[in-house]
Amino acid sequence: MLKINKINVFYGNLQVLRDVSLNINKGEVVAMIGANGAGKTTIIKTISGILKPSSGEVLFEGEDLTKLKIPKITGKGIAQCPEGRRIFPQLTVEENLLMGSYTRNGDKAGKTKDYEWVNSLFPILAERRKQPAVTLSGGEQQMLAMGRALMAKPKLMLLDEPSMGLAPMLVKSIYDIVKTINAEGISVFVVEQNAFMALNHSDRAYVLESGKIVLSGTGKELLDNSEIKNFYLGKKVES
Amino acid sequence: MKKNISLAILAIVLLVLPLLFQSRYTQHILNMILIYVMLGISVNLIFGYIGALTLGQAAFFGIGAYTAAIISTKLGLSFLPCVLCSAVMGCLAGFIIGIPTLRLKGPYFAIATIGLNNIICIIFLNWEHLTGGAVGISGIPYASILGLQFDTERKVYFLLLVSVFLIFLLYRNMISSHYGKVMIAVRDNELAASAMGIDTAKVKVIVLAISTTIAAIAGAYYAHITNYVAPDAFPVMESITFLIIIVLGGAGFKYGPIYGAVVVVILNEYLQYFEQFNMLIYGVLIMILLLFLPSGIAGIVEIAKAKYYEKKKIYYLKEVGIDEMK
Numbered sequence: 001m002l003k004i005n006k007i008n009v010f011y012g013n014l015q016v017l018r019d020v021s022l023n024i025n026k027g028e029v030v031a032m033i034g035a036n037g038a039g040k041t042t043i044i045k046t047i048s049g050i051l052k053p054s055s056g057e058v059l060f061e062g063e064d065l066t067k068l069k070i071p072k073i074t075g076k077g078i079a080q081c082p083e084g085r086r087i088f089p090q091l092t093v094e095e096n097l098l099m100g101s102y103t104r105n106g107d108k109a110g111k112t113k114d115y116e117w118v119n120s121l122f123p124i125l126a127e128r129r130k131q132p133a134v135t136l137s138g139g140e141q142q143m144l145a146m147g148r149a150l151m152a153k154p155k156l157m158l159l160d161e162p163s164m165g166l167a168p169m170l171v172k173s174i175y176d177i178v179k180t181i182n183a184e185g186i187s188v189f190v191v192e193q194n195a196f197m198a199l200n201h202s203d204r205a206y207v208l209e210s211g212k213i214v215l216s217g218t219g220k221e222l223l224d225n226s227e228i229k230n231f232y233l234g235k236k237v238e239s
Numbered sequence: 240m241k242k243n244i245s246l247a248i249l250a251i252v253l254l255v256l257p258l259l260f261q262s263r264y265t266q267h268i269l270n271m272i273l274i275y276v277m278l279g280i281s282v283n284l285i286f287g288y289i290g291a292l293t294l295g296q297a298a299f300f301g302i303g304a305y306t307a308a309i310i311s312t313k314l315g316l317s318f319l320p321c322v323l324c325s326a327v328m329g330c331l332a333g334f335i336i337g338i339p340t341l342r343l344k345g346p347y348f349a350i351a352t353i354g355l356n357n358i359i360c361i362i363f364l365n366w367e368h369l370t371g372g373a374v375g376i377s378g379i380p381y382a383s384i385l386g387l388q389f390d391t392e393r394k395v396y397f398l399l400l401v402s403v404f405l406i407f408l409l410y411r412n413m414i415s416s417h418y419g420k421v422m423i424a425v426r427d428n429e430l431a432a433s434a435m436g437i438d439t440a441k442v443k444v445i446v447l448a449i450s451t452t453i454a455a456i457a458g459a460y461y462a463h464i465t466n467y468v469a470p471d472a473f474p475v476m477e478s479i480t481f482l483i484i485i486v487l488g489g490a491g492f493k494y495g496p497i498y499g500a501v502v503v504v505i506l507n508e509y510l511q512y513f514e515q516f517n518m519l520i521y522g523v524l525i526m527i528l529l530l531f532l533p534s535g536i537a538g539i540v541e542i543a544k545a546k547y548y549e550k551k552k553i554y555y556l557k558e559v560g561i562d563e564m565k
Binding site: 048050069070071072074075080082086087088089090091095098099100102103148152 | 417420421423424427428430431432433434435436437438439491
């Protein structure tokens with residue numbers, strides 16, 4: 001579904017991604033783990049068109065996204081839930097959600113159906129419907145950002161650090177929702193520092209180190225990998 | 240019901256207001272307030288709701304005024320066609336200026352608009368056979384609609400009142416519509432807005448064109464009321480005054496332009512008594528107001544409303560953006 005082919009991305013002179021290739025198949029949850037500064041967010045930004053790679057291609061259902069502008073990419077069915085949530089603070093929860101369905105002009109029935117679905121996924125959002133988003137807690141804002149992304153009726157959802165700054169209880173419920181979303185047939189690409197959560201809830205995963213993919217495999221394989229245990233899960237393994 | 244009564248009272252006050260004052264001078268101040276409300280609306284759309292800091296709105300005000308002046312004196316067209324031509328010119332100018340400059344972020348857009356304002360002033364000054372150069376254009380006829388001449392301040396007041404009311408209605412509908420929410424989304428987080436699939440550049444240019452159209456309409460009224468336009472009426476300083484209206488009144492608040500226009504026009508007039516100290520006092524006053532009221536007069540009104548509803552135990556969370564509420 002999404003295929004990234006050897007992309008190289010620079011910030012000015014600084015190369016952040018080196019020949020990164022990965023693919024996400026339909027219906028999968030794919031995770032990418034890595035330390036701070038490894039380039040995880042850069043990958044998300046490249047897929048969503050905020051950054052343009054200097055070489056390589058990002059193919060979504062066979063179409064090269066690197067030539068498209070940001071709003072067009074959203075229209076193709078890729079919704080993103082950016083790091084730090086990036087909700088619209090002055091708009092109400094309801095207005096934020098409706099903003100997510102901006103590209104679906106005319107599909108009023110579908111919008112209403114998805115609006116109800118999102119509200120059933122996140123009951124707290126229905127409760128806070130008329131509140132400005134700035135008054136929500138961190139966890140609620142994360143839910144709002146996810147709900148807003150779902151309102152675009154995406155085929156692929158990009159999640160950037162959904163667990164950032166959240167209490168463990170909330171992190172668990174966020175990942176439960178990822179599972180529910182995936183069951184609806186939406187592919188999910190999640191980028192995480194919280195390796196344990198991400199690996200446990202993904203079909204496949206990649207490990208990114210200093211802009212290079214160093215390991216990949218199923219979530220289970222990586223969880224059992226001794227290096228991963230040492231570096232990302234904080235468990236000492238005698239070898 | 241309660242709302243209807245207060246609206247009716249407001250309407251009556253606005254209608255009898257000019258009859259209470261006999262002096263032409265006070266009536267002139269009332270008219271200036273109405274013109275500044277239009278300009279405030281124009282700046283609020285682009286600065287308050289899109290977040291693009293404009294320091295060149297006087298250029299569009301001037302374009303509107305000069306268009307009306309030239310068309311009425313050289314072609315002899317009557318008032319309404321003049322306003323229409325000014326609006327079209329303002330709209331075109333907005334598109335032409337907006338497409339290249341709105342790609343600039345933050346202060347760069349502000350700097351570009353200062354440059355634009357100066358360029359427009361230089362054109363007014365030097366394109367002599369069209370604009371009359373430094374002397375300007377005089378002899379612009381009074382506004383007249385269907386044979387009705389608006390030749391006294393009091394008559395002009397009613398003409399302006401109706402026009403401001405219509406523009407305000409359009410503006411209010413625009414900002415409370417879905418498009419208004421899109422504007423706020425673009426202002427608050429442009430990147431996230433474009434990730435929603437919103438073509439942010441397009442939204443900005445359209446709003447700028449609407450805003451410059453309103454400024455140009457205000458210019459056409461101005462030309463027909465003062466019967467005279469000259470290049471020194473549209474300097475960058477004037478653009479800054481428009482901005483002050485919005486900052487004082489409350490940027491991004493629906494009623495901001497109204498509060499701001501009333502305060503700024505009255506302040507400007509009364510500070511004339513202090514002669515050379517007036518700009519000094521004006522500056523200090525604005526600094527104090529900005530320090531203590533970052534969200535302007537509309538901000539205080541919202542806080543007061545929130546406190547009132549809180550007292551009455553009514554769940555009130557509609558308006559935000561006020562630091563004190565967070």
